[in-house]
Amino acid sequence: MVAATLKDVAELAGVSVKTVSNVVNGYAFVKPENRRRVEEALAATGYRPNVGARNLRRGRTGFLALVLPELSIPYFGELAGLVINAGHDQEWNVLIEQTLGTREGERATLGALGPHMVDGAIVSPEALHANDFEELSGGVPMVMLGEHAVDVPVDRVGIDNVRAAEVAVRHLVAIGRTRIAAIGQHPTRGTAALRLAGYRSALTEAGLPVREELIAPALNYHRRDGATAMADLLALPEPPDAVFCFNDLLAIGALRAAAERGVRVPGDVAIVGFDNNEESAYSLPSLTTIAPDKRAIARAAVDLLRRRVSGEEGLAPQQVHVPFALEIRESTS
Template sequence: MVATLKDVATLAGVSVKTVSNVVNGYAFVKPENRRRVEQALAETGYRPNVGARNLRRGRTGFIALMVPELSIPYFGELAGLVITAAQGQDWSVLIEQTQGTRERERASLESLGPHMADGAIVSPEALEAEDFGDMAHGVPLVMLGEHAVDVPIDHVAIDNVLAAELAVRHLTSLGRKRIAAIGQNPHRGTAALRLAGYRTALAEAGLPQPPEFVVPALNYHRRDGAEAMAYLLSLPEPPDAVFCFNDLLAIGAMRAAAERGFRVPADIAIVGFDNTEESAYSLPSLTTIAPDKTAIAQTAIDLIRRRIDSTEDFEPQDVQTPFSLQIRESTGN
């Protein structure tokens, strides 16, 4: 039999209201009564009906998280951090993998509603401004990343331009003169910003920017990085350094370099982006831009909580979280 509040109250010799106050964390309960209730809770194995409680409060107890691909380590790690941050607010997380297509991203937004989730964290790659409209049906939204969508919703990201500049300046400080970039993609907002930072850092250093040194990547997987590096190393004058727009591209690039007899970093230095766990254990370990993923996840959850708790509407927040450069063996550390 499942224990009820009444069962707990009878065993503890207190009112049902007192048991409810203890279960819900209210402070104004006599210490002796609290002790007896807690003992009775343990003896009966009572578990609160979270679903019923949320229903009474007009809440679902869920947060939606929409990401392109969980197989990309950055999004997998970010999802874990969002889950941890959401647990601090007694939320569970519903994860939707959109594959970065506009159709799937639109469908995910359309499915939202107060009956589905209390809020949503969205990392889009293909959505346009008109796709938002009323699709969220009043559910608080937070957008992650730098997809260029001009909509009045809360936004959390790092400064991708400055981060890319930091990565390329590190390479120029090592005396590298022929620096390539892997990851150009017109459908990724972050790609345009990282490319802008790459170009700015090269211009500051007075280094050439051959068009063949900017290599596109349809996806951001290891294979894309390996294929791009194979092309770069086939050039009459290959680069002596490469800035990759995520860690998977960089790890694929390092593999392709090794297969062709190039030493990393002696012959070619490589920098990635995202500081995923794999980057610390690759051989050589990967120098990479390290966004504060914990801060991104916690800030997104805090913004949703603020929207829910606020009695007044407030202007959309554009929050930039910290980042750093993690120097490892792929650039000579």
């Protein structure tokens, strides 16, 4: 098939080449009737705009990278869908790269990105060190998702994790629980440290002791890790009457471990999660959880990248906190 040209489309539509160009390039101020005729002619001719050439003129590749641990983790699947949509609004197509959440995986992925490939990257790191960022970000504007202990001079978007953890634990205190456990302690995850700090401060604020035996580690944040940690907590001489899990997958695993032992939720143990994965509204019992505004995270990240890519060089690194809410469901009521 011989490729149709702008001129072919213009002739078929009965408009000027300039009008076709305006429609193809997405400019506003094209008369609706002309836009309709051009769109019909575009469809009829199968015209394909040379996006490569257009991006070259703009100095863009037209691609964004989204770097995350694993798409099979529901939080990241849901977030990635929202980033793709937000990217499209800025005429970006989104490449997705998976790191498995290891420092080696994160280093290898960032090291392979370059300005020839993408205009920018949205990175959800779990194990990167501050100097990894400086070493590897060469030339590609980056926005980091989530709060992390590492202090790097890049834009960041996330919720206030300390405050969110406090809200979760205060809710467990408010329903009368006194032996409140935490699942998700982790040696290198930045958000684990922040959620643990919020857990401790909310207990202290309520006049409850922080019992180290009630703080359970999780090697990963998958469902099976939550089940293992919950089994350990329920085997204690004095088991907890509530558990704050650092993500929903841990909480789903904890629900199952409780059910397998005949422990009633919330009767014997109340459970709160974190992330508000779609499945958490349907689990039995449904899960009370911290719900970050994922759509706001996706939009803020893409918007910050747009500002960086369009060359707002003087802009200091931004830290954007998006809203969150506590979704109260059956697992605590």
